[in-house]
Amino acid sequence: MGDKRLIYLDNNATTPTDPRVVDAMLPFFHNVPGNAASRNHPFGWAAEEAVDYARDQIAKLLDADSREIIFTSGATESDNLALKGVFEMYQRKGNHIITLKTEHKAVLDSCAKIEKMGGSVTYLDVDDKGLVNLIELEKAITDKTILISIMWANNETGVIQPMKEIGEICAKHGVLFMSDATQAVGKIKTHPKELGIHLMAFTAHKMYGPKGVGALYVNRKNPRVKVTAQLDGGGHERGMRSGTLNVPGIVGFGAAAEIARNEMDADAERLSKLRDKLENALHGAMEEVYTNGCKDHRMPHVCNVSFKHVEGEGLMMTFNQDIGVSSGSACTSASLEPSYVLIAYGLGDDLAHSSIRFSLGRFTTEQDIDDTIEMVTKGVNHMRNLSPIWEMYKEGVDLDAVVWSEH
Numbered sequence: 475m476g477d478k479r480l481i482y483l484d485n486n487a488t489t490p491t492d493p494r495v496v497d498a499m500l501p502f503f504h505n506v507p508g509n510a511a512s513r514n515h516p517f518g519w520a521a522e523e524a525v526d527y528a529r530d531q532i533a534k535l536l537d538a539d540s541r542e543i544i545f546t547s548g549a550t551e552s553d554n555l556a557l558k559g560v561f562e563m564y565q566r567k568g569n570h571i572i573t574l575k576t577e578h579k580a581v582l583d584s585c586a587k588i589e590k591m592g593g594s595v596t597y598l599d600v601d602d603k604g605l606v607n608l609i610e611l612e613k614a615i616t617d618k619t620i621l622i623s624i625m626w627a628n629n630e631t632g633v634i635q636p637m638k639e640i641g642e643i644c645a646k647h648g649v650l651f652m653s654d655a656t657q658a659v660g661k662i663k664t665h666p667k668e669l670g671i672h673l674m675a676f677t678a679h680k681m682y683g684p685k686g687v688g689a690l691y692v693n694r695k696n697p698r699v700k701v702t703a704q705l706d707g708g709g710h711e712r713g714m715r716s717g718t719l720n721v722p723g724i725v726g727f728g729a730a731a732e733i734a735r736n737e738m739d740a741d742a743e744r745l746s747k748l749r750d751k752l753e754n755a756l757h758g759a760m761e762e763v764y765t766n767g768c769k770d771h772r773m774p775h776v777c778n779v780s781f782k783h784v785e786g787e788g789l790m791m792t793f794n795q796d797i798g799v800s801s802g803s804a805c806t807s808a809s810l811e812p813s814y815v816l817i818a819y820g821l822g823d824d825l826a827h828s829s830i831r832f833s834l835g836r837f838t839t840e841q842d843i844d845d846t847i848e849m850v851t852k853g854v855n856h857m858r859n860l861s862p863i864w865e866m867y868k869e870g871v872d873l874d875a876v877v878w879s880e881h
């Protein structure tokens with residue numbers, strides 16, 4: 475990407491593949507060409523052995539049995555398989571699923587499809603810190619409820635849900651507990667059994683592995699959970715997911731899991747210091763800066779910050795030649811929509827539109843953060859100096875009381 479030093483702070487969108495992961499993968503493109511399902515020659519055996527090894531590496535990261543790891547193409551597929559697979563498998567027991575309004579689209583859109591297939595879905599609100607209300611969660615359970623699906627950590631804000639307490643509620647009512655843990659696995663401890671989680675979706679490319687390979691953890695004992703396959707074919711992955719395994723991708727996923735297990739504590743400690751430095755500097759340098767989401771229950775490498783009276787997409791353009799981040803607006807075909815996650819936190823459209831997500835990663839340096847502080851501060855000041863709204867605010871005009879004319 476040219477000679478210019480670019481700063482990558484969009485690790486929640488995807489992480490760079492760790493060079494050690496790339497090294498582990500390379501032999502499996504050419505030197506080990508086998509199909510892991512070819513059980514009758516050495517090429518197949520070598521591929522199968524590599525897949526088994528990677529499955530163990532991933533199981534160790536989760537403190538799980540390797541037979542509980544089902545490989546998929548990524549977390550989107552894992553979410554689809556968990557939700558639709560449970561809905562189909564357990565329909566005699568009930569048709570009701572509970573989830574949150576702040577879930578990833580892979581969960582929300584799967585739920586919407588399930589509603590079309592005759593399911594019933596409750597979408598719970600979160601509080602202004604982004605956390606589920608446990609009393610409302612328990613009240614939402616009916617005798618038709620088969621599954622509660624709540625993400626471990628939010629992709630936009632890093633807010634971590636109270637997984638242990640949710641697990642206890644699920645156990646008390648005999649409801650399956652599924653979690654989209656894509657943003658948490660490999661970054662913080664994620665041991666599903668300890669917390670009563672029965673299904674857990676995650677993906678390699680959010681934890682320094684390659685894109686296009688993911689997994690679904692499926693609890694094997696007490697209870698033995700089953701999902702109906704969504705892809706039919708050769709009956710791979712214990713009949714839950716057919717398709718030739720992506721051997722190089724899986725090898726990389728395994729290597730990434732092992733590195734994460736060894737290094738996540740050190741990474742988390744280093745990144746939380748850098749994240750705090752960034753966040754504190756932005757708050758210190760300017761007025762009307764807000765952090766979105768619960769600061770006490772948050773991933774160590776993420777901050778989501780709103781700069782009031784500054785339009786986030788415009789702000790990003792002041793530094794996006796140098797820094798890669800995400801804004802709290804999503805481009806839909808017709809318009810710029812404010813993030814539905816931040817709206818669910820109770821932010822107004824203006825604050826949601828003025829938000830930027832900074833997500834640090836293993837390869838973020840202190841220099842990256844120092845430069846980011848400087849460029850973002852400059853950008854915000856520049857935008858505000860051009861803004862008539864900011865001028866009115868500085869003159870003490872009560873902007874909430876102004877009646878804007880409609881066009």
Ligand SMILES: *Cc1c(COP(=O)(O)O)cnc(C)c1O
Nearest residue numbers: 548549550578580629656657677
């Ligand atoms: C990235 C992400 C996904 C989708 O993962 P893919 O592997 O890209 O399909 C799902 N859920 C969350 C929370 C994510 O952050």
